[in-house]
Amino acid sequence: MADNTLKYNLPETSIPKSWYNISADLPEPLAPVLHPGTGQPIGPEDLAPLFPMALIGQEVSVEREIEIPDPVRDIYRMWRPTPLYRARRLEKALGTPAKIFYKYEGVSPGGSHKPNSAVAQAFYNKEEGVTKLCTETGAGQWGSSLALAGSFFDIDVKIYMVRVSFDQKPYRKALMQTYGATCVASPSNETEAGRVILAQDPNTSGSLGIAISEAVEVAAKSDDTNYALGSVLNHVLLHQSVIGREAIEQMAMADAYPDVVIGCAGGGSNFAGLAFPFLGEMLKGGPAIKAIAIEPAACPTMTRGSFAYDYGDTAHLTPLVKMYTLGASFVPPGFHSGGLRYHGMSPLVSHLKQLGLVEARSYHQTKCFQDGVAFARTEGIVPAPESTHAVHAAIEEALIAKRDGQEKTILFNLSGHGHFDMAAYMDFFDGNLEDMDYDAAELERSLSELPDISS
Amino acid sequence: MADNTLKYNLPETSIPKSWYNISADLPEPLAPVLHPGTGQPIGPEDLAPLFPMALIGQEVSVEREIEIPDPVRDIYRMWRPTPLYRARRLEKALGTPAKIFYKYEGVSPGGSHKPNSAVAQAFYNKEEGVTKLCTETGAGQWGSSLALAGSFFDIDVKIYMVRVSFDQKPYRKALMQTYGATCVASPSNETEAGRVILAQDPNTSGSLGIAISEAVEVAAKSDDTNYALGSVLNHVLLHQSVIGREAIEQMAMADAYPDVVIGCAGGGSNFAGLAFPFLGEMLKGGPAIKAIAIEPAACPTMTRGSFAYDYGDTAHLTPLVKMYTLGASFVPPGFHSGGLRYHGMSPLVSHLKQLGLVEARSYHQTKCFQDGVAFARTEGIVPAPESTHAVHAAIEEALIAKRDGQEKTILFNLSGHGHFDMAAYMDFFDGNLEDMDYDAAELERSLSELPDISS
Numbered sequence: 001m002a003d004n005t006l007k008y009n010l011p012e013t014s015i016p017k018s019w020y021n022i023s024a025d026l027p028e029p030l031a032p033v034l035h036p037g038t039g040q041p042i043g044p045e046d047l048a049p050l051f052p053m054a055l056i057g058q059e060v061s062v063e064r065e066i067e068i069p070d071p072v073r074d075i076y077r078m079w080r081p082t083p084l085y086r087a088r089r090l091e092k093a094l095g096t097p098a099k100i101f102y103k104y105e106g107v108s109p110g111g112s113h114k115p116n117s118a119v120a121q122a123f124y125n126k127e128e129g130v131t132k133l134c135t136e137t138g139a140g141q142w143g144s145s146l147a148l149a150g151s152f153f154d155i156d157v158k159i160y161m162v163r164v165s166f167d168q169k170p171y172r173k174a175l176m177q178t179y180g181a182t183c184v185a186s187p188s189n190e191t192e193a194g195r196v197i198l199a200q201d202p203n204t205s206g207s208l209g210i211a212i213s214e215a216v217e218v219a220a221k222s223d224d225t226n227y228a229l230g231s232v233l234n235h236v237l238l239h240q241s242v243i244g245r246e247a248i249e250q251m252a253m254a255d256a257y258p259d260v261v262i263g264c265a266g267g268g269s270n271f272a273g274l275a276f277p278f279l280g281e282m283l284k285g286g287p288a289i290k291a292i293a294i295e296p297a298a299c300p301t302m303t304r305g306s307f308a309y310d311y312g313d314t315a316h317l318t319p320l321v322k323m324y325t326l327g328a329s330f331v332p333p334g335f336h337s338g339g340l341r342y343h344g345m346s347p348l349v350s351h352l353k354q355l356g357l358v359e360a361r362s363y364h365q366t367k368c369f370q371d372g373v374a375f376a377r378t379e380g381i382v383p384a385p386e387s388t389h390a391v392h393a394a395i396e397e398a399l400i401a402k403r404d405g406q407e408k409t410i411l412f413n414l415s416g417h418g419h420f421d422m423a424a425y426m427d428f429f430d431g432n433l434e435d436m437d438y439d440a441a442e443l444e445r446s447l448s449e450l451p452d453i454s455s
Numbered sequence: 456m457a458d459n460t461l462k463y464n465l466p467e468t469s470i471p472k473s474w475y476n477i478s479a480d481l482p483e484p485l486a487p488v489l490h491p492g493t494g495q496p497i498g499p500e501d502l503a504p505l506f507p508m509a510l511i512g513q514e515v516s517v518e519r520e521i522e523i524p525d526p527v528r529d530i531y532r533m534w535r536p537t538p539l540y541r542a543r544r545l546e547k548a549l550g551t552p553a554k555i556f557y558k559y560e561g562v563s564p565g566g567s568h569k570p571n572s573a574v575a576q577a578f579y580n581k582e583e584g585v586t587k588l589c590t591e592t593g594a595g596q597w598g599s600s601l602a603l604a605g606s607f608f609d610i611d612v613k614i615y616m617v618r619v620s621f622d623q624k625p626y627r628k629a630l631m632q633t634y635g636a637t638c639v640a641s642p643s644n645e646t647e648a649g650r651v652i653l654a655q656d657p658n659t660s661g662s663l664g665i666a667i668s669e670a671v672e673v674a675a676k677s678d679d680t681n682y683a684l685g686s687v688l689n690h691v692l693l694h695q696s697v698i699g700r701e702a703i704e705q706m707a708m709a710d711a712y713p714d715v716v717i718g719c720a721g722g723g724s725n726f727a728g729l730a731f732p733f734l735g736e737m738l739k740g741g742p743a744i745k746a747i748a749i750e751p752a753a754c755p756t757m758t759r760g761s762f763a764y765d766y767g768d769t770a771h772l773t774p775l776v777k778m779y780t781l782g783a784s785f786v787p788p789g790f791h792s793g794g795l796r797y798h799g800m801s802p803l804v805s806h807l808k809q810l811g812l813v814e815a816r817s818y819h820q821t822k823c824f825q826d827g828v829a830f831a832r833t834e835g836i837v838p839a840p841e842s843t844h845a846v847h848a849a850i851e852e853a854l855i856a857k858r859d860g861q862e863k864t865i866l867f868n869l870s871g872h873g874h875f876d877m878a879a880y881m882d883f884f885d886g887n888l889e890d891m892d893y894d895a896a897e898l899e900r901s902l903s904e905l906p907d908i909s910s
Contacts (some may be wrong), residue, residue: 005467006467006532006533007467007532007533009464009466012460012461077461077462078461078462078834078835079835089607108835109831109835109836109837111874148835151831151832151833152544152835170877170881171626171874171877171878171881173881174877174878174880174881174884175837175877177880177881177884178828178831178832178837178877178880178884179832180832373633376564376606376633376634377606377633377634377635379533380533380534380563380564380603380607381564382564382633419566419872419874419875420874420877422625422626422629422630422633422875423626423629425629425630425632425633426625426628426629426632429629429632429633
């Protein structure tokens with residue numbers, strides 16, 4: 001009988017025992033991280049007010065395999081290994097000869113891939129005696145996930161949620177509260193950074209850059225509070241490598257290997273989580289893949305931004321990292337994929353893009369929602385607005401394969417479900433959802449403010 | 456090494472090949488279903504305007520094993536077999552010697568057990584050439600599931616959603632729309648039944664009984680439209696038996712067998728889905744279990760109702776069935792578990808209760824939400840408000856085991872997640888969620904209207 005399997009499940013014992021660190025296999029090393037005051041490369045001590053030493057060590061490590069602590073694997077078991085699906089019904093609806101696979105991270109309690117790093121970060125902070133964490137969140141996937149992780153490790157979690165998403169997605173706040181965390185809209189009056197922004201524009205929709213400033217400020221000023229970031233940083237992408245590691249094993253179960261690997265990219269963590277292990281295989285001499293990062297046309301970091309040193313936040317509290325950026329003061333329009341509204345991009349993803357190992361595309365939101373609905377009606381799962389960008393790219397690739405009569409194998413990351421984002425689907429059905437573009441003048445202004453680093 | 460497994464997963468090939476029909480093993484047969492006009496037992500032709508013959512056949516079948524058609528199993532594969540979890544973190548938090556297991560049906564695309572029957576019903580209707588289905592829904596779990604099933608079988612689905620839930624849960628409507636269905640608040644002006652009720656009370660919160668009347672009326676008056684019911688009927692409970700069948704195999708993997716099996720009960724389908732296969736084992740000489748159906752104190756069908764012939768709907772369009780009932784005109788208060796707001800109870804569950812094989816308990820909602828939150832903080836999953844009733848009962852049983860030093864094994868059905876019900880959790884956290892009781896005078900009135908059937 002021909003293999004007709006729909007979902008490829010692995011047993012608990014197949015949860016990876018180590019994370020894969022692509023820094024070990026880079027053709028060229030990353031540019032150093034610079035101190036915002038001195039412009040000189042930072043050392044571990046510069047990050048110590050914000051992060052536990054274990055995570056700082058992971059941030060700069062070039063070891064290929066980093067062991068996953070047992071207590072972290074023990075919690076991963078609650079939802080990992082996540083299923084890999086063959087999208088047979090979607091393939092049939094498209095009439096494509098392409099095979100479409102997707103890794104579904106929405107089975108986690110938080111509803112996305114984000115708990116993979118949240119649990120690890122909470123664990124290392126707890127190990128070093130930290131009792132409070134603060135963070136930012138866009139659409140709320142990361143905030144909910146850190147709230148969940150905090151409940152498992154008995155850590156108080158405070159979340160600054162970008163105003164536009166806070167207003168669009170009230171259920172996300174309720175979820176964070178259910179997990180015992182506190183969530184406030186950002187910019188808030190609780191921080192210096194927030195008050196400055198509010199004084200300039202009391203009606204601002206907020207941005208991830210602003211919310212990061214608020215959370216970093218609180219952590220930096222407090223002895224018992226650390227900061228946690230849900231994407232961008234090397235250690236976050238490292239933790240997400242469990243996605244791709246499992247997918248490699250599952251694709252082998254399906255007797256297949258991807259030609260194309262797709263993920264949406266805000267800070268880059270779900271894209272990297274799936275793609276880096278496959279890119280690692282390629283860098284070590286394995287099969288070639290095309291890795292495509294999808295971003296929104298309204299916040300086109302890699303497709304319209306500069307590859308330059310910039311701050312990770314609006315108030316310039318973070319170190320300077322070399323990345324694709326739209327400028328730290330760039331405020332994107334209030335489109336629905338709150339998780340993709342970041343001005344920068346992970347230095348690792350940016351570096352690989354610069355090296356030609358990652359391709360970037362940007363899409364408007366309407367056609368992403370259209371394909372999100374088509375996906376729901378064939379595969380059953382309602383994708384998060386962010387994930388619809390990956391769905392659209394996969395469908396685009398499958399239709400190219402159809403046109404060209406190619407038997408291509410496409411793998412994408414369905415990074416989360418849209419259960420908390422149904423207001424966006426309501427807007428879509430009611431005709432209230434428009435394509436949005438970045439403001440070209442706003443981009444020119446924010447890029448003109450990039451720090452002048454001669455390296 | 457001691458077994459430390461958290462979730463027991465079965466492969467796609469372990470999806471049951473047949474449904475289990477408890478009617479084959481009943482110590483006494485069910486009372487006949489009576490025609491609402493004549494008071495005489497109905498025949499298949501009386502139901503033909505509403506249901507396809509295949510489902511009418513299942514409704515009266517006493518065959519123990521009823522084969523699941525391949526196209527239905529093919530769709531079940533999208534989420535089945537569902538995981539069985541050992542609630543190790545909850546056990547630890549409670550300090551109980553009891554083992555707590557739960558079958559998690561929230562992994563389905565609709566978010567609950569409801570697609571198990573929706574897909575089967577859509578299939579049989581499609582086989583018999585039906586192109587339109589109409590139905591009612593309470594909290595929206597059933598409506599979303601039939602919408603999903605309709606999208607798979609290309610059937611137009613129209614849903615009458617109880618007004619109070621329609622207003623409380625706008626995202627549910629969006630989900631049904633995403634799956635291509637149409638959802639309106641009930642009572643509506645679209646039906647005679649709805650117009651009569653609205654004329655009496657324009658501000659009514661609605662009820663499942665009213666919504667059923669509307670959907671039945673539309674189906675009865677139309678040639679191309681059938682009716683579908685999400686619970687109560689024998690064939691619905693039959694379809695849900697996949698839950699318990701899988702659980703029996705998974706409990707064996709865990710080298711355990713339940714002493715207590717728990718489910719919340721509105722119409723009875725998720726409770727029966729889990730409990731009937733275990734009760735069937737008992738009836739065939741297998742191990743004894745205590746099967747406990749949990750209902751809301753505000754709609755206490757089995758704990759406060761009469762065991763009598765009654766109509767399934769408010770407008771008296773359905774046949775008369777013998778069941779526990781609060782009276783077909785009973786309108787419960789607008790508490791948050793919309794799926795438990797039905798005036799009646801499945802004839803099969805009622806019959807087993809009457810025979811002493813099923814126990815019923817009723818709880819107020821505040822303590823259910825409290826335990827729902829405790830569950831979310833230990834097990835990660837946010838239960839649907841309906842399912843918190845089962846969670847509370849499982850915790851109650853586990854604490855009794857702790858008090859008595861018993862090593863009891865508890866199994867409950869976590870019938871759905873609460874992602875679309877977060878407004879209820881918001882009310883809980885904001886202190887706006889109150890315990891609600893049924894109105895005793897209202898109950899006396901509605902019970903006084905029970906039809907006078909001398910059998």
